[in-house]
Amino acid sequence: MEKEFSVKLENRSGELARMTEVLQKDGVNIRAISTEPKAEVVRIVTSDPEKARKSLSQSNMQFSERNLLVAKLEDKPGELARISGALAKAGVNIDAAYMMDKDPTHVHVALAVSDENKAKNVLKL
Secondary structure, three states, X not given: OEEEEEEEOOOOOOHHHHHHHHHHHOOXXXXXXXXXXXXXXXXXXXXXXXXXXXXXXXOXXXXXXXXXXXXXXXXXXXXXXXXXXXXXXXXXXXXXEEXXXXXXXXXXXXXXXXXXXXXXXXXXX
């Protein structure tokens, strides 16, 4: 299972560099990233959640984490609409979505959802 880390950073020069250097020093690769400057939050998905947790903790960075479900979709128009519609019909909210990996025929999308169990059933994970 993938993990999303929400790291609290001040909205000023050098903060993203500081966080990425901490992770790089410990050999943690960032697989996906999203920034929210007004909220002063950077959301990341990493290659090694355990190492990322340890690196961020040891650097006294404030962060939270949550699980992400990964769906393998055909790489064609409408696939995200299909699964987001099915989740909505089941009453599951998508809080965040990340494209993780892609090959010529498929894409892996990681989702933070309001109800993991329902989402797993809907997506047949």
